[in-house]
Amino acid sequence: MTSAADSPDARGALVLSKLSKAYVAGKPVITDIDLAFSARGITAIIGPSGTGKSTLIRCINGLVTPTSGEILFKGARLTGLTGQALRAARRRIGMVHQEYNLVERLSVMENVLSGRLGYVPAWRAWLRKFPQSDIDRAFELLDAIGLADFATRRADQLSGGQRQRVGIARALVQEPELLLADEPTSSLDPKTSVEIVELIGRLAGARDIPVIINIHNVELARRFATRIIGMAQGRVVFDGRAADLRDRHLAEIYGGESWIE
Amino acid sequence: MSEAAQVPTAPRAALPASWLRRAGFIALGLYTLYAFSTLEITFDRFVRGLDQGAKFLARMWPPNVEPSKLALLSQGMIESIQIAVLATFVGVLLSLPLGLLAARNLVPAAVSWTARGIIALCRSFHPVIVAILFVKAVGFGALAGILALIVASMGFVSKLFAEAIEEMNLKQVEAVRATGATFWGVLFIGVLPQVIARFVGFAAYQLDSNLRNSTMVGIVGGGGIGATLFTAYQRFDYDFVLTILIVIIAVIMVSEIASAWLRRVFQ
Numbered sequence: 001m002t003s004a005a006d007s008p009d010a011r012g013a014l015v016l017s018k019l020s021k022a023y024v025a026g027k028p029v030i031t032d033i034d035l036a037f038s039a040r041g042i043t044a045i046i047g048p049s050g051t052g053k054s055t056l057i058r059c060i061n062g063l064v065t066p067t068s069g070e071i072l073f074k075g076a077r078l079t080g081l082t083g084q085a086l087r088a089a090r091r092r093i094g095m096v097h098q099e100y101n102l103v104e105r106l107s108v109m110e111n112v113l114s115g116r117l118g119y120v121p122a123w124r125a126w127l128r129k130f131p132q133s134d135i136d137r138a139f140e141l142l143d144a145i146g147l148a149d150f151a152t153r154r155a156d157q158l159s160g161g162q163r164q165r166v167g168i169a170r171a172l173v174q175e176p177e178l179l180l181a182d183e184p185t186s187s188l189d190p191k192t193s194v195e196i197v198e199l200i201g202r203l204a205g206a207r208d209i210p211v212i213i214n215i216h217n218v219e220l221a222r223r224f225a226t227r228i229i230g231m232a233q234g235r236v237v238f239d240g241r242a243a244d245l246r247d248r249h250l251a252e253i254y255g256g257e258s259w260i261e
Numbered sequence: 262m263s264e265a266a267q268v269p270t271a272p273r274a275a276l277p278a279s280w281l282r283r284a285g286f287i288a289l290g291l292y293t294l295y296a297f298s299t300l301e302i303t304f305d306r307f308v309r310g311l312d313q314g315a316k317f318l319a320r321m322w323p324p325n326v327e328p329s330k331l332a333l334l335s336q337g338m339i340e341s342i343q344i345a346v347l348a349t350f351v352g353v354l355l356s357l358p359l360g361l362l363a364a365r366n367l368v369p370a371a372v373s374w375t376a377r378g379i380i381a382l383c384r385s386f387h388p389v390i391v392a393i394l395f396v397k398a399v400g401f402g403a404l405a406g407i408l409a410l411i412v413a414s415m416g417f418v419s420k421l422f423a424e425a426i427e428e429m430n431l432k433q434v435e436a437v438r439a440t441g442a443t444f445w446g447v448l449f450i451g452v453l454p455q456v457i458a459r460f461v462g463f464a465a466y467q468l469d470s471n472l473r474n475s476t477m478v479g480i481v482g483g484g485g486i487g488a489t490l491f492t493a494y495q496r497f498d499y500d501f502v503l504t505i506l507i508v509i510i511a512v513i514m515v516s517e518i519a520s521a522w523l524r525r526v527f528q
Binding site for chain 2: 061091104
């Protein structure tokens with residue numbers, strides 16, 4: 001594990017140690033993951049479908065409870081949290097989802113503001129009485145993603161690329177200290193995919209937020225990530241700079257060689 | 262995978278016949294024939310019935326529009342509409358929490374099964390039977406009818422509402438949960454927006470159905486036009502019966518149009 005070197009903490013801002021998850025006892029999806037992430041930069045996790053990439057990043061924000069192991073974020077434990085402590089941890093971590101996962105029947109603005117639910121009491125959200133500072137922040141982000149004119153449109157009227165940009169705004173309005181992205185481009189065309197990953201990198205970079213992104217597209221990972229982690233069968237089999245990823249690594253991650261050009 | 266490996270075999274079944282399904286249909290057909298034979302339904306009786314029905318209809322025409330009758334009619338009809346609206350309002354309001362508590366993907370199993378038990382109890386009797394119970398409990402009049410229809414509304418709306426919640430998109434809910442939202446935050450922003458349009462649809466349908474039922478509960482003493490209708494039948498005022506039926510049909514049609522409009526607005 002080389003890339004923790006650029007972090008002020010010896011190990012990194014986010015540290016996973018001996019992390020395992022088995023949905024069915026005896027059949028672990030991820031096994032003994034030891035990883036450390038620095039406080040900046042984009043890390044891409046690549047690997048075949050079903051190898052536990054999603055499970056790994058969902059353990060970080062507690063959507064999945066790991067079977068064993070520990071996660072430390074800036075020195076504080078994320079594992080084993082419940083109730084209010086879990087919610088307080090989640091609001092520090094933004095997440096961009098695979099199929100956008102916007103609430104389709106709500107407007108773009110309501111979707112972006114839903115990112116503030118960790119801070120705003122439920123009754124205020126219900127009455128749509130969000131603090132003005134949250135609304136200002138939401139408009140700033142809508143400007144940044146180029147969808148300010150769509151604020152009052154319903155989310156289900158948007159195209160896939162537009163929806164995912166709203167998904168990014170929803171994650172960033174949380175003012176997170178870490179951004180997770182779970183296959184954010186898997187339902188998008190190649191051009192839009194590039195734009196989305198570029199947008200994530202640019203907005204997170206401007207705010208100095210580290211990004212962990214699960215991605216199928218190796219080329220996109222190479223192009224935008226500073227660090228690449230390759231997983232196969234629930235274990236880390238490659239961890240290094242994007243520039244150091246070779247065909248033999250890809251063969252080890254995905255198996256076989258005939259598909260590599 | 263050589264060519265030689267392809268030994269000619271029996272043709273592969275693309276659309277295999279389901280003998281179980283066929284047996285089911287045959288059993289249903291046989292039972293229908295059996296039930297028909299035991300109930301002594303004969304063609305002769307049917308023809309005689311048609312004849313009597315014609316006489317009955319002849320006695321109904323023309324509808325009775327005497328002012329005194331119309332006053333009686335409007336008083337009963339207004340009471341029926343009031344019963345329907347009040348019962349729908351209270352019943353639907355109670356269905357909202359009951360439906361949420363019955364959704365298995367939202368609450369612990371013990372809670373949802375309890376709520377499902379209550380819903381099943383509400384649904385187990387026809388509104389008229391529930392109305393008889395309430396007439397015994399609170400006496401004759403509109404209150405008994407309202408209470409009976411509240412029970413019916415809760416049974417119907419909360420059951421369908423719970424099913425709508427169970428069919429919602431859980432990924433959208435999870436995305437809201439991932440922001441650090443509380444249970445109530447998830448409910449208001451992640452769950453309700455997905456299902457509220459269908460809930461309004463169920464409520465509109467229930468208003469419709471309560472209007473129809475509110476004309477029924479009167480027959481057993483639950484107030485409304487039903488009592489007027491029943492009295493008219495018993496006094497052989499068939500021309501007044503026709504007037505009442507026409508007005509009921511008109512009111513139901515208007516409510517049908519109104520509820521369709523309501524559903525469209527909330528889509």
